[in-house]
Amino acid sequence: MILFRLLTLAAIAxxxxxxxxxxxxxxxxxxxxxAEAMLLxxxxxxxxxxxxxxxxxxxxxxxxxxxxxxxxxxxxxHGDGKWFDMGSEGEKAFGIDQTFAIAGQRGLAQSLxxxxxxxxxxxxxxxxxSLRFELRKKYYSxxxxxxxxxxxTNQLIILGSMIAGYEEQLLKNNVALKDLVRLKTLYYQVNxxxxxxxxxxxxxxxxxxxxxxxxxxxxxxxxTTDVEKYALAGLSPDSLALTAEQxxxxxxxxxxxxxxxxxxxxxxxxxxxxxxxxxxxxxxxxSYVPNYTSLQLSVPLPIFNRNQGASESxxxxxxxxxxxxxxxxxxxxxxxxxxxxxxxxxxxxYKKIDTNFRKQSEMLNEGMVENYRKGNISLxxxxxxxxxYTQSILQINRLSISRLAAYEELNYVAGAELYx
Numbered sequence: 001m002i003l004f005r006l007l008t009l010a011a012i013a014x015x016x017x018x019x020x021x022x023x024x025x026x027x028x029x030x031x032x033x034x035a036e037a038m039l040l041x042x043x044x045x046x047x048x049x050x051x052x053x054x055x056x057x058x059x060x061x062x063x064x065x066x067x068x069x070x071x072x073x074x075x076x077x078h079g080d081g082k083w084f085d086m087g088s089e090g091e092k093a094f095g096i097d098q099t100f101a102i103a104g105q106r107g108l109a110q111s112l113x114x115x116x117x118x119x120x121x122x123x124x125x126x127x128x129x130s131l132r133f134e135l136r137k138k139y140y141s142x143x144x145x146x147x148x149x150x151x152x153t154n155q156l157i158i159l160g161s162m163i164a165g166y167e168e169q170l171l172k173n174n175v176a177l178k179d180l181v182r183l184k185t186l187y188y189q190v191n192x193x194x195x196x197x198x199x200x201x202x203x204x205x206x207x208x209x210x211x212x213x214x215x216x217x218x219x220x221x222x223x224t225t226d227v228e229k230y231a232l233a234g235l236s237p238d239s240l241a242l243t244a245e246q247x248x249x250x251x252x253x254x255x256x257x258x259x260x261x262x263x264x265x266x267x268x269x270x271x272x273x274x275x276x277x278x279x280x281x282x283x284x285x286x287s288y289v290p291n292y293t294s295l296q297l298s299v300p301l302p303i304f305n306r307n308q309g310a311s312e313s314x315x316x317x318x319x320x321x322x323x324x325x326x327x328x329x330x331x332x333x334x335x336x337x338x339x340x341x342x343x344x345x346x347x348x349x350y351k352k353i354d355t356n357f358r359k360q361s362e363m364l365n366e367g368m369v370e371n372y373r374k375g376n377i378s379l380x381x382x383x384x385x386x387x388x389y390t391q392s393i394l395q396i397n398r399l400s401i402s403r404l405a406a407y408e409e410l411n412y413v414a415g416a417e418l419y420x
Contacts, residue, residue: 067099076091105275115260148397155386361389365386
């Protein structure tokens, strides 16, 4: 019996230690804005995507460059019994050629590369949108998880103290064994709930550390204004869907793919028009007159290959991109309507909670404990209230997490910061 008391007190001390998050010296108390600033600065995926943007910009520059001129030289290797005779009696010839795209292919290729750069930038913002949503969910889950964990730890302290007292009284035959077993059963139940909550906290914290690329133990610091800013007032399903269609990066990516399809179709049609190559050539003694200089022009004859296969492929790919764009818009509308309805339902449930419920419940909990110790209420009444109070606090915290996650999902599906 004494062993149980010692173990209980030790476990509670450890739990309080963990709750305060003082085991690691490397802790990070951080607001949501500070966490998002760390995300932008440290997240590996975002950094890699930024490199992709710079690479796409370089590709756009490359696409706009003119082809290099081609210089050619020909000289005597061996002739008339002489080696490398390139003097006045020998032979040498050279020339320079430049290819010109006469149908605007270079400009279209550059426009296509620039549009691909825009798409890469939108992919960055789409990734940022997803990571920010994930960060905020983990952040709020940790914050309210710690609150639940702290509540359960306090409840365990109360139960542990009562169990220790009952064990002493049991030795004196002043209490029934069934009452002690009932208290221990309640203790184990609360302790299991707390263990589950702690497991969730650890899991969410590891995910958050990975997002922010830090090994520090993160302690969220939520201000009252961070929670109060969320509301459905002034927002309708239609306005939300319109905002999403205008702002969501994945819609903009689909629009960019369609625009690339249009540019590529025109480019493939233009590539069927042959390039022109102009050249100036000099021949010392190899032509019908010495020191012959000529102007040359060459054009491939588009008889067999007019790039017709690539043009047809581009046409079908454009149709595919346009259909995918329309499908993406339909998907976005469905997502926004579902997210709005989900948030509305959760908000209605949240509003049913009396703002003074938590404080009143805590006072009542303290009163019930005191009354039980004085013998004013039975163990059955005490345990029923104790269990009901504990579960109520957990449910409120879970509902708070669900509410904040629902509003952040509205931000996510809208592709905009609706709540700043």
